[in-house]
Amino acid sequence: MNKKGRLSDLPRKERITEIETLRGLAFVAVVLQHSIAHYSLVPQAGLQDGVVLAILLMLAKFAVPLFIFITGMVLFYNTGDQLHYGQFMRKRVMDVILPYVVWSFIYFILAKRNWTGFGWHELPDLALKLVTGKTASHFWYVIMLIQLYVFFPLFLHGIRYVYHRYQAKGRMIALLISGAVFLVLTDQLRNIMDWMERLQIPVLTDAFTTYADRNFIYFFFYFVLGAAAGLSVQRWREWIVRLRWVYWMVFIILGLRFIYLLMLEFQKPEGIRITFYTVSLIRPDMTLFLIASIMVMYQLASKLHHQRVLYWLGWIGGVSYGGYLMHLLVFRYSYIPDEWLYVAWGWNPAVRMIVTWIVALGVSCMLTWLISRLKWGKWIVGVVPKHGPSSKVTATTKK
Incomplete structure (x- = not known):
């Protein structure tokens, strides 16, 4: 590495084969x-459909925590001895934030009931929704991710201090302590909200009340866990093997417990109504389940040797960011054949949900890949690997 310590001058590291599969x-x-969220609301959904949807x-509950884990693992695995923050953030602005802004504008325009064009008077509303991720329901994750990027130097300094x-x-004790702190935070979510509401501190009060669901503090441990894995990949793999009976037991027991609690939640005084408030991401028992889920998925990805499955999961991982940004819009059009055909054919909601899921997944991935082939495609869907994944995927891909 030269005196400036540029990231681009670092020697290429060994490939981490699991990354794109996990993504x-x-x-x-x-x-x-x-x-699942859409079909839980259809009038035809009964208790039997609710059981399938709950399972x-x-x-699938691991999705967002696993994305955060991957982000931490990749960033800490790839970052050299010196972090050039300007260069780091410039890349995130171009690869992550700019596509987010483009799609936020698209969703903002489509949310208008009567198309009258875009007026300058709407800029304050658009700006607020951009900053808070309110142009679409799934953009909360992007806002939380941007916070992790902004505060990455603090994570890097603190975690590397412990590591060296x-x-x-x-290191294990430090990781366990941070996990314990995280569990306390998730357990005290309501008390923290009440306390911040009384203080009425500009920006901070909103961050812990109105926008608590996208506050990175309530997701930081998945990032720290990924950092621990990225700083010592081989040791992490050893722990995945060594602890397999522990995390599989936690995954199964807590998973069954949550399914049982959902069955109770579905039974309302007015009849069966499928809702999922019980399985909120920010609660201590869910945190334990999600940590176990991350480890379960990592083991499955490590044990997967079927080349065709690896290829397609890797390809999906490569187009996942653009697919994530657009997939709710794709869902809108995926519901059209559901209303025209699937209901007429007498399919139950669970079957309709699975068909629509596969259609939306395939269309989102294919559209992302096609847009990425255009000269200006990366401004819309982020960076997509040009030649597709191989059975071994580098840890230097985006996110």
């Missing part, structure tokens, strides 16, 4: 969750 799994799960939802200051045992 593909996460995006598949994201689309599945949003398909599938718990199997302590041996393996000390």
